[in-house]
Amino acid sequence: MKKDTQGRIHFKIVFWGPSLSGKTTALRWIYDNVEGLNKGGFTSVADHTGRTLFFDYTPMQATAQVVFDVYTVAGQRRHRGQRKVILTGVDGIIFVADSSPDQMEANIESMAELRSFVGEELGHSISLVVMLNKQDLPNAMEKTVMLAKLGLGNAPNFTTCALTGENVKRTFRQVTRDILMYHLYPKTSAKASAS
Numbered sequence: 360m361k362k363d364t365q366g367r368i369h370f371k372i373v374f375w376g377p378s379l380s381g382k383t384t385a386l387r388w389i390y391d392n393v394e395g396l397n398k399g400g401f402t403s404v405a406d407h408t409g410r411t412l413f414f415d416y417t418p419m420q421a422t423a424q425v426v427f428d429v430y431t432v433a434g435q436r437r438h439r440g441q442r443k444v445i446l447t448g449v450d451g452i453i454f455v456a457d458s459s460p461d462q463m464e465a466n467i468e469s470m471a472e473l474r475s476f477v478g479e480e481l482g483h484s485i486s487l488v489v490m491l492n493k494q495d496l497p498n499a500m501e502k503t504v505m506l507a508k509l510g511l512g513n514a515p516n517f518t519t520c521a522l523t524g525e526n527v528k529r530t531f532r533q534v535t536r537d538i539l540m541y542h543l544y545p546k547t548s549a550k551a552s553a554s
């Protein structure tokens with residue numbers, strides 16, 4: 360959270376997850392489809408195949424006083440350094456897991472890296488919402504199996520398809536709500552997520 364020179368409060372949200380899990384697609388869908396947010400430009404640093412090289416970024420103004428600065432990280436293993444930089448000052452994370460069975464190891468690795476960067480703050484002072492993406496695939500893994508393998512049984516979660524936008528708005532609404540709740544009522548929210 361930070362305040363800008365015009366007195367607006369900025370909250371930072373980061374889409375995290377392995378490469379090709381659908382982070383950029385989800386943010387793009389929100390940018391193109393969610394109304395009621397005053398959106399700035401969409402900045403994307405990607406290679407010619409569309410894989411993110413550094414980050415995507417778009418500012419979304421919710422009220423006169425509140426702006427959500429929304430980023431995606433570059434999921435490929437080699438961009439670990441960039442991912443760590445993007446996490447600086449983060450208030451909320453949407454973890455985008457890929458429901459293809461052959462990507463489960465990559466999901467686990469990505470979650471382990473995230474935990475190593477943010478530690479105990481995850482799910483407490485840093486809100487966490489899980490997107491089980493690509494649920495449209497015929498061989499998509501079961502939600503409960505994925506959450507158990509990721510050690511995320513208690514985290515708020517949604518089964519999504521970022522291509523059609525199914526449940527993407529609900530995921531985004533959940534993380535923004537959790538961030539605001541934490542900052543309005545920090546003690547109550549911390550107790551709720553610990554229990």
Ligand SMILES: Nc1nc2c(ncn2[C@@H]2O[C@H](COP(=O)(O)OP(=O)(O)OP(=O)(O)O)[C@@H](O)[C@H]2O)c(=O)[nH]1
Nearest residue numbers: 378379380381382383384410411433434493520521
């Ligand atoms: N079937 C299906 N395909 C999806 C879904 N979401 C994204 N994709 C596809 O998956 C591919 C990768 O999506 P991206 O959004 O670029 O993935 P990313 O997580 O940003 O990847 P990096 O930038 O490398 O970290 C694209 O071809 C998308 O069209 C989904 O819900 N279902």
Ligand SMILES: [Mg+2]
Nearest residue numbers: 382383410411
């Ligand atoms: Mg991307």
